[in-house]
Amino acid sequence: MNAPSPAPNDYSAYPDAQGRFGDYGGRYVPETLMPLVHELDAAYRAAKADPAFQAELSSFLTHYVGRPSPLYFAERLTQHYGGAKIYLKREELNHTGSHKINNCMGQILLARRMGKTRIIAETGAGQHGVASATVCARFGLPCVVYMGAVDVERQKPNVFRMNLLGAQVEAVTSGSATLKDAMNEALRDWVTNVHDTYYMIGTAAGMHPYPEMVRDFQSVIGQEVREQMMAAEGRLPDAVVACVGGGSNAIGIFHPFLNDEGVRLYGVEAAGEGMDSGRHAAAINGGRPGVLHGNMTYLLQDPEGQITEAHSISAGLDYPGIGPEHSWLHDVGRATYLTATDQDSLEAFTLLAQLEGILPAIESAHALARLPEVVKDVGKDGIVVLNLSGRGDKDVATVAAHLGRTI
Amino acid sequence: MTKTRIDARFAALKAEGRAAFVAYVMAGDPDYATGLEILKGLPGAGADLIEVGFPFSDPMAEGPPIQRAALRALNKGMTLSKTLQMIAAFRQVDQTTPIVLMGYANPLINRGFETFARDAAAAGADGLIVVDIPPEEADPLADALDAEQLSLLLLSTPTSDDARLKIILKRTSGFAYYVSVAGVTGVKEADAATVAPHVERVRAAGGLPVCVGFGIKTPERAAAVARVADGVVVGSALVDEVAEALAVNESVTARVLSKVNSLAKAVRSARVESLTV
Structure with a gap:
């Protein structure tokens, strides 16, 4: 059982005045x-x-966005995996349909x-x-x-x-x-x-x-989860899961838990057509550090330092970089970065629709796709929170095309 | 050694009483062989200094002309290594014309600043401009270049106040580069009357010769800026000649060098004309 940490630790002290998270970040403009x-x-x-x-x-x-967003116990999804309790942070219910x-x-x-x-x-x-x-x-x-x-x-x-x-x-x-x-x-x-x-x-x-x-503005997600979880279960979750492109929904839900070492943090990158295919968008799992768009961070690049194209079914994850704080959390081992392919995500998309009556954004479906592993990691008595960062209505045509259906 | 090549060139120009014409070309545009031919022809066509761009996939401060030039070069397999190889080949025929490399941070970070500085010095480069490394991030690069006697040229811009200019010029050697417009390369046009007081500001802050670039396209504009600055940089208008020559199937080298010639003439005669007016 996790109790909230009594004192903040070093994680909350970043970035420094130069905008650095360890080696990452900065102002390359x-x-x-x-x-x-x-x-x-x-x-x-x-x-x-x-x-x-x-x-x-x-x-x-x-009054305008509609916060707080609900923390919803996904009973049928939990039963489906037969292990840890799965909660969904319903960011897709915000005004405009995402975090x-x-x-x-x-x-x-x-x-x-x-x-x-x-x-x-x-x-x-x-x-x-x-x-x-x-x-x-x-x-x-x-x-x-x-x-x-x-x-x-x-x-x-x-x-x-x-x-x-x-x-x-x-x-x-x-x-x-x-x-x-x-x-x-x-x-x-x-x-x-x-x-x-x-x-x-x-x-x-x-x-x-x-x-x-952006992290600070998105941290409202994690702050609400802390309070809602304490109210629902009287303790913190064992794991928090979110998809990662640039990583704003992930850092928003992770950040308020960085000091709670007992809360495992999982980011899920887009593996596109598979990590071995070379056609993916997984900067941490398939890239190395460099500078793009003003910051030092993990990037997809060729041996000469040219940025290579990312590939993902999800337009929101189709980016060759990742936020610098994630690069640092990966290096220091505070968060674990997994991957999910286009196909994994499509299956997770359909599963959530059918079990819970929720169409997730194809981005968020990447996080859903790794639930089996996360549920197994935390054990039967564990609690997992997944950030359902957006709604999937926008993706219906894409999903139909991949399923070979016409609408 | 290399810093003296830039210093010597500006000393000679000062003695002649004229501004420098600085030609920017993208390495390997449209291909390695033609790019090298252009490079070798530049001094003869009137370029006093040469900026050699090394291509990057995501050039955030470039307008369409240099974006397209980078893409042409990359599509023909141009790399930072081949850019240095090209400079070494140029140095076999020209030991005096200063060469300043210009590009973006990531290919340099990828190679490692120390390795890059050693290789660039060995190839015969004299200085480096990195568009996305401002003074706040410049120390590791500046130290690596210092160790090889290469100049780092940090850019001064219309938004740099006097306090920033001091910081910029403290870590700049060779010459000061003033970006004459807030914007990307090759889009807005620079106005000599607006530029003049800024050139004075930059000169006062660093005591270095001041070259002006971004937004100078025509001989007339080049001449006007040559009356108020120590050097005039033209880039987008030259790489546009590459595109034009390719489009109409003309000799790329002849077309680029002809443009260089007309710009260089305008710069060389600018102050003489202004005396006779």
Whole structure:
């Protein structure tokens, strides 16, 4: 039985003032952006310490986002695996259908506080793009969302949702035309529009302070899980599981448990067509450290240091890097990073739909796919919490195509 | 040794009373053999210094022209190793024209800063610009380059205030590079009147010759900037010539060198003309 740790330990002290989690993180950006990055850092620190900012954020999370999200005991899924109790953290029930809104709400309030008048964002699956477009609509700010042309094609409903919300979606055709290229293009926009533009990064990666800031805004997930689990079971869980692309939903649920050594943390990377196929998106399991998009972290790259394309059925996990805090948690052994293939995830998607009546995002289905191993690890009396980071309605067409069905 | 090549070139230009024309080319664009031919032809066409880009898959500060140049080079198998090999081949025919490498951090990190610095010095390079390494992250790289007497050129930009300029120039040697527009390469146009006071700021902060780049496309613009700066860098307009030549099936080398020639002439005559006006 785990009791909450009485005192914080070293894990909560990161990143340092230079934005480092051990060797990872940092601020690898062109000089033109560096003063803006310092300005953002100072503004975020002031906001974080300001009770008025926190109260405003908390109020919007309650009344607009719909927090707290439920912690749901998945009885039939638990019976199916015949072991540890499985709880689902229902982030898919948030406004806009994923955890992405938690971060966007924090960042839009910060952007307003900084007097910025134009918002740019990148998106993969479109979940962060929709969340960005949503908060921009709510606060009346123009929003440009960069999205890889390949993703525009496979996530059409989300593109239309963004348009309905008044955002301009820019299809990016450079490179592999997916999330990493969308991020390149957003950075090019930012370096060109330095005076009025706020870059709303959607994952816990990029240059400091983004990995820390996005983690902080997403940590509401883990904080709620702590309280909800104490209320439901009177103790902390034995394991927490989440899918990892850039890793914002994972770090959000992990972070409040980092100091509780008895809580095992499992991230699940996208293995695409299989780790041996070379067509995957697993930066930790299949990459090595390097610098991309402002931070030092594990990356998919060739022997000459060129970034290689990621492959995943899930547009939201289709990224060759990962947030720097995950790279560090992997190196120090605090979290374990597993993988799930496209096929594993499709099976998990269908299983959850049929056992619990919940369509998970194909991203979250990667985490579901590793439940058998996690359940076995913690034993029959254990408790597992899985972050159900998004809803799967957006993925219905993709799933149908892979199942060979027409809709 | 190598730092003196840049210093010697600027001393000679100062004696001539003119600005430097700095030509940027992407290594291996459109292929290794043509790239080397262009490189060897640059000094004769009027380039006083050469920036050699080493391609990266995700060049976040480049506009479409240099993005496409990098892609052409990568598709033909260009690498950092082959870039250094190309510089070594150039040094067999030219021992005096300074060469500054320009690119992104990851290929360098992949090779290791110390190994890279040794190899670059051995190949005959003189300096290095890394777009995504600001002063905050520069120390390990600067130390490695110092050990091999290579110059690190940290970029100064319109958003760098005087306090940052001091930090930037403290770790910069050879010459100061002023990025004349907030933006990516080859899109916005630089304006000489706007640039002039910034050049003075950069010169005052470091005491180094100041070259201006990003957004200079035409001989007229190059001449205007040459009247207020110690050097003019042109990149996107040159790599666009590669694309154009390929599109109309002309000699890439002839087309690029002809453009270099017209830009270099404009830079060389800029101050003479301004005296006679």
